[in-house]
Amino acid sequence: MNKLYSLFLFLMYFQVSFAQKTDINTIYTSAIANYDTKNYQKSVVEFTKVIELANGIEKLPNHALLMGANIFTKNNDEKQTFRILNYLANERLYSETEKIIQQPFNVWKNKKEFQQILSKITHNKKTLPARNRILIQNKLLEAKALLKADNGKLWGHQIWNDSLLVIDFEKNIYSLVKIPNVKSDNDTLYYKVMEDNTLVFVNTTQKYKGKEYATVLFNYLHDNSSTIIHELFHLLHHKFKKLNGNSIDYLDETTARILLRLEYKALTNTLTAIHKSTPEEVKKYLKDAVLFRKKRQQLYSQYLNDELELETLEGLANYTGFKLSSYKNKTKKAIREINEREQAKTYTRPFAYATGPAYGLIFDYFKINWKNGLDKIYNFANIYENKILNSKLHVTEKYFNQAKLRNNFLSIHKEERKREEEQKKLVEYYTELLINKPTLKVPITDFNKYTKTYNMNGTIVLKEKGIVYSSIKGKDRSNGKNFGDFFIHKQKDTLGNAGILSYEKGGSNYFVFPLPIEVNERKIIGEFYTIQLNPNWKLIKTKNGNIEIIKK
Secondary structure, three states: OOHHHHHHHHHHOOOOOHHHHHHHHHHHHHHHHHHHOOOHHHHHHHHHHHHHHOOOHHHOOHHHHHHHHHHHHHOOOHHHHHHHHHHHHHOOOOOOHHHHOOOOHHHHOOOHHHHHHHHHHHHHHHHHHHHHHHHHHHHHHHHHHHHHHHOOOOOOOOOOOOOEEEEOOOOEEEEOOOOOOOEEOOOOOEEEEOOOOOOOOOOEEEEEOOEEEEEEEHHHOOOOOHHHHHHHHHHHHOOOOOOOOOOOHHHHOHHHHHHHHHHHHHHHHHHHHHHHOOHHHHHHHHHHHHHHHHHHHHHOHHHHHHHHHHHHHHHHHHHHHHHHOOOOOHHHHHHHHHHHHHOOOOOOOOHHHHHHHHHHHHHHHOOOOOOOOOOOOOOHHHHHHHHHHOOOOOOOHHHHHHHHHHOOHHHHHHHHHHHHHHHHHHHHHHHHHHHHOOEEEEEEOOHHHEEEEEOOOOEEEEOOOEEEEOOEEEEEOOOOOOOEEEEEOOOOOOOOOOOEEEEEEOOEEEEEEEOOOEEEOOEEEOOOEEEEEOOOEEEEEOHHHOEEEEEO
16 A cells, blocks of 8 residues: 555544644654654654544554554554554454564564464454455445435435445455355355456446446445445436536636635535524525636636536435435535545546535525436536525625635635646646657557546646546456556556546547556556556557557
């Protein structure tokens, strides 16, 4: 696991304020940095502070606790090390034996207590598959019960569908119904090893054995059924309308980001006011949110249709997942979603996951009939004007300025101007790397049979050139019509360290990589990527030092 992803998981674990989360993150990051530079005394002071801020080791995720045990071991603190390891082994049923028998823990190998801990962790590993199957079965049945209880009331259609697969880290797939060549412990949950080149490891809808399934990753099962419901909603939605889910490029421009962040803040204030204030106060902040939205959409009107399609696709799915989940405080969950999406480095796709639940729950609060079928494009600003305001929204410049100040404009403006400078440096870096220098260009021959799995928070737009993905995997499902598979190396997959360019021209799609440093038969290796060529594809040199992959 790379450090950036580890820190992301660390942050996601906490249900605390943004300020407290940032404070913990800063100290945890410093503790790791000092550990890496062998400043163990300072590292242990900082990790002790992390435990204090988290209100105990019980509040920390496994990987952070293991890091802490490493830190305490390097300070020869047997008591604190064994306290953490005992907790992991006995309470969390930690099972990664290989991480316990390596450095630095082998200094304890002759200790009886360490041997007992190791024995328990080894036992946990042995029983893990069976325990995971029980967990998966329970989570699927919980989601099924929630959707059966809804019984189609939310959207007029039953959302539960047996065409649902869970994928785990060992490439096993699980289902509540029989699929070919499965095993079962109890005739309730069925499981098998996933065949190569069949499914992508991602929450989505995809074909398996000629049938469309919703797929959910094992590590997303602890979110009160919201991801399961989200993906099953997609499966239902696709029956009524096929929607464009492309990124909305303009949302990473500074003016657009400022207006979107103002909308986020106003939506947060609206959701907070639902529990703490009057309907009039709720309406005031909702008016602010729609005001910022309309201003942004008027400035960038050429993007409106695509934006509404993406919001209808992902926004409604996320709203449905939240609404029908077992979360007790759904508005609080929606606020957390806004905060997490606001912290993302790019807004071009993640924005819809925040706005959809927010507007949906707010509209539900006002008890308006805003859902009009699954074959429509949803425009939240129009719904507000038609169902709540009962007129078009018109405001004075004075009101607009007051609304900005009411929703944290000064801080947002300052932060976005600073980010703009950082973004310019990234654009310059990728322009030099993928435009100005010689490159390796790859065509996607059968676009419908090529799957991209990427971190939506790790993208950047190069104007009129395409989108750069810093963390991405590509998989060919065309039986060789496309060039092959590729991935960005985990140690490098962050903005400013890695990236490939994706663009469309003349109806054709392409990937652009920096030149490779090694070519070994059908494996092409770059500084931060690996390509596995399919048979009948080859590299050729073109003009100006460039290389292309073409079919033989």
